[in-house]
Amino acid sequence: MKAVTFDEFGPADVLRISEVPDPVPRPNDLIVRVRAAGVNRADLTHRRGGYGRPDFGDSSIMGLEIAGEVTALGENVRDYKIGDRIMGIVGGGAYAEVARIDYRMAMPVPDGLDYIQAAAITEVFVTAHEALIHLGRLQPGEIVLIHAGAGGVGGAAVQLAHAIGARVITTARAPVHDLVLRLGADHAIDYINDDFAPVVAHLTDHRGVDLILDFIGAPYFERNVNALAFGGRLVQVGIMGGIENATISLERLLYRHLQIIGTVMKSRSQEVKHGMSRRFKERWLDKFGPNGLTPVIDSVFPLAEAGAAQQRMEDGLNVGKIVLTV
Structure with missing residues (x-):
């Protein structure tokens, strides 16, 4: 699969598209064909070396939120099936064609929302x-x-x-x-x-x-x-x-x-993150839609232009979320 990678910490232009192995599902994972991925300030910190190593989190590939379709299930997964439209927070690996997500961090894409909107919600x-x-x-x-x-x-x-x-x-x-x-x-x-x-x-x-x-x-x-x-x-x-x-x-x-x-989400334990996602899903997920809650989209970039997307955020130009399409 194609993914955004970098060989050394640095400015936005260190990012490039590479061929990397597909993620392997663990017992609690969904494998997802990524359609869109949100850009977050933590991604900039990751790229600049602020976490001290390139594989901080669950993947050496950066990116914390995805939206797409489920293509495979781990043996412990409940409540999801192949083909479901899901969105959620991952521990890394969002800037790629395929990603894995703990099913307890996933949630259905609300009716009436597309993948770009969905990728701008969870984080x-x-x-x-x-x-x-x-x-x-x-x-x-x-x-x-x-x-x-x-x-x-x-x-x-x-x-x-x-x-x-x-x-x-x-x-x-x-x-x-x-x-x-x-x-x-x-x-x-x-x-x-x-x-x-x-x-x-x-x-x-x-x-x-x-x-x-x-x-x-x-x-x-x-x-x-x-x-x-x-x-x-x-x-x-x-x-x-x-x-x-x-x-x-x-x-x-x-x-x-x-x-x-x-409070910082990225450094919390997986169990704490499960609770955070569950609390949000139970209270707010059904409130999204044309006449309800809605993500504010600033701009959309193709995956290959992840560096330009991050530079826009780094320059403080965005109003709302920047999203990558895959």
Whole structure:
């Protein structure tokens, strides 16, 4: 089969198409003819050597989410059959014509969605559900601040928060404010020209927000903590802005009963990932469709142009998900 490979860590142009062996099914695996694969920031980290070795995870081939048809089943697989349309998160191997997926991480493609849409759902929506609802415990009527609301996970989080009845404030570049408002945000802050902290204070009458979902890291950390209401929660999902010089007042943390929670899916155990996928599937899978939840697609590239797809993400040009077609 054809797959995207690289011989050394480096920039996007190290990626190339090669012939590699087909994956071999294990007892709990589905073998899938990949029709589309989502591009994620973890793929860029993988390519640049951020995980320390090229075979971090389940495969030496990069890529964490797929959509396609089942072509073979492991002996322990239940609830799936050959020909089923499935989507899901893999431990690597998505940038290929054929991939394997633990059947407990797979889920049916919702009716009315194509493979490109399906490949843009699982990584971002499972992460958003885990951060907002399972860890962040967001409740109807609460106020949530979601940073990067036009990104993949951010856009998914805006939709989920709106769906459960929360009041949603998000940060995003001014040109995409119309998009995030359509996704369900009540207020959009232009993070380039406005400091989000005083805007949040004004919007909440200086009460603060109940929950913050952040991907930026150190540059936002102190302001995030100061923007939390009494008993508020900060869920840290990414560190795109860096990790240095993140400081807070421990007195504020203590006396306002704040909680700071970190989460990364890729390094979790397989059993934990099963639970994350199951929780998302049970609550949200039947909510996708033309009048319901929907992935935001930025752009679509053929598999052979995976380097260009990753470069677009690396340059910060994407609004929503970048998808590879196979």
